[in-house]
Amino acid sequence: MLVHTETVQSGLFARLVEIGRDSGRAESGTPVDPVTLYDRHGVLVVRVGDVAVKAHQADREHGVPFLERVRLARGLPEILVGPLGPPVDVDGRVVTVSPYGEPVDPGQDPPWEDGARLLAALHSMPLPEDAPSWGRPARVARRVSELGHGPAADVVRQAFATLPAWMRGEGVEPPGTFECLIHGDWHLGQMVRVRDGWRLIDIEDLGRGDPAWDLARPAALYSAGVLHPDDWVRFLGAYTEAGGPAVPSGGDPWTALDVPARSLAIQIGATCVISAERENRSLDGPEQAMIDACARISTAGDAA
Known part of the structure; x- marks a missing residue:
C-alpha cells in the first residue's frame, strides 16, 4: 500500500497543531492561525499562536545526548530559545515545543553583530563536564558521498581530498583542540527575535566542540565571494570585541578558521550540486561561486 508524502505531512501537521494548542501557551497572545514555518530536509515546524512545534529529522540521534542538549538550552535563556519541556514521540518522530520568535527578515539589514555577540557569549560559558559532543564534521564526508557524476561534482571531490584525513573519515581528530560550548550549525536562519532581543534556536548540535565551527559558514561564504566583505568584517569584528575565543586575539583568524x-x-558546494541535480537545473550564481571556491581549494592543496 502506497502512502503519499503529502498525506503523511498533512497528518503530521495536524498532530503538531494539536500539540501546540495543548501546550497552554498557544493563545496567550494574539490568536494566530497555524502556519508552516519550515518544511525541508525532513523537518516540519509549525507555528501555533505563541509556540513553534517542531518535528525533528527522523534520522538524527534523539536519545540521552539530545535530552542533555535540551537541558543545556533551557539553562541559557539569555542566549538560546530552548524547548518548553521534554520532547514527545509522535508516530516515531521526536517533537518539541518552543516559544515562537520572529525570524531574521531577509529584507532588513542582517543582524550580524547580534549573532556574533550571542556566539561569543555561548562560547564563553562554562563547559559542563557531561556536555555531549557536537560531532558535525562527519557530515562533510557524508554529503560528498552523495554526489553524482559530472564536472561540478568532480571539483567538489577534488577539494574534499585536500582536507585532513580525520575530516575525510580516515582518522581521529588530533588532540589538543580548544573546546567550549558551541551551537554547532550557526547561520542567520538560526536566530529569532523575542521580546528582549535576539536568541539562537535549533539545538540538535549544541554541545562540546571547537568554536571555530560556529564561524565556519560565514567564513566559507566570505571566502567564496558570496558574503560581502563588509558583512564579514561586521560579524568577525563584533565577535572578537565581545571576547569570543574561536580566533586568536589580535592574530590571524584564519589559523583557526582555515x-x-x-x-x-565543500559541504555547501556538494549541497548545491546535489540540489541542482535533483531539480534538473543549472547552478545559479551563488552556487557556482561555491564550486569556484572548491576549485581554488583544490589548487591550493592541503594547507592543514
Missing part, C-alpha cells in the same frame, strides 16, 4: 571554512565550503 579547516572549518574549507570544510563548510
Whole structure:
C-alpha cells in the first residue's frame, strides 16, 4: 500500500497543531492561525499562536545526548530559545515545543553583530563536564558521498581530498583542540527575535566542540565571494570585541578558521550540486561561486 508524502505531512501537521494548542501557551497572545514555518530536509515546524512545534529529522540521534542538549538550552535563556519541556514521540518522530520568535527578515539589514555577540557569549560559558559532543564534521564526508557524476561534482571531490584525513573519515581528530560550548550549525536562519532581543534556536548540535565551527559558514561564504566583505568584517569584528575565543586575539583568524571554512565550503558546494541535480537545473550564481571556491581549494592543496 502506497502512502503519499503529502498525506503523511498533512497528518503530521495536524498532530503538531494539536500539540501546540495543548501546550497552554498557544493563545496567550494574539490568536494566530497555524502556519508552516519550515518544511525541508525532513523537518516540519509549525507555528501555533505563541509556540513553534517542531518535528525533528527522523534520522538524527534523539536519545540521552539530545535530552542533555535540551537541558543545556533551557539553562541559557539569555542566549538560546530552548524547548518548553521534554520532547514527545509522535508516530516515531521526536517533537518539541518552543516559544515562537520572529525570524531574521531577509529584507532588513542582517543582524550580524547580534549573532556574533550571542556566539561569543555561548562560547564563553562554562563547559559542563557531561556536555555531549557536537560531532558535525562527519557530515562533510557524508554529503560528498552523495554526489553524482559530472564536472561540478568532480571539483567538489577534488577539494574534499585536500582536507585532513580525520575530516575525510580516515582518522581521529588530533588532540589538543580548544573546546567550549558551541551551537554547532550557526547561520542567520538560526536566530529569532523575542521580546528582549535576539536568541539562537535549533539545538540538535549544541554541545562540546571547537568554536571555530560556529564561524565556519560565514567564513566559507566570505571566502567564496558570496558574503560581502563588509558583512564579514561586521560579524568577525563584533565577535572578537565581545571576547569570543574561536580566533586568536589580535592574530590571524584564519589559523583557526582555515579547516572549518574549507570544510563548510565543500559541504555547501556538494549541497548545491546535489540540489541542482535533483531539480534538473543549472547552478545559479551563488552556487557556482561555491564550486569556484572548491576549485581554488583544490589548487591550493592541503594547507592543514
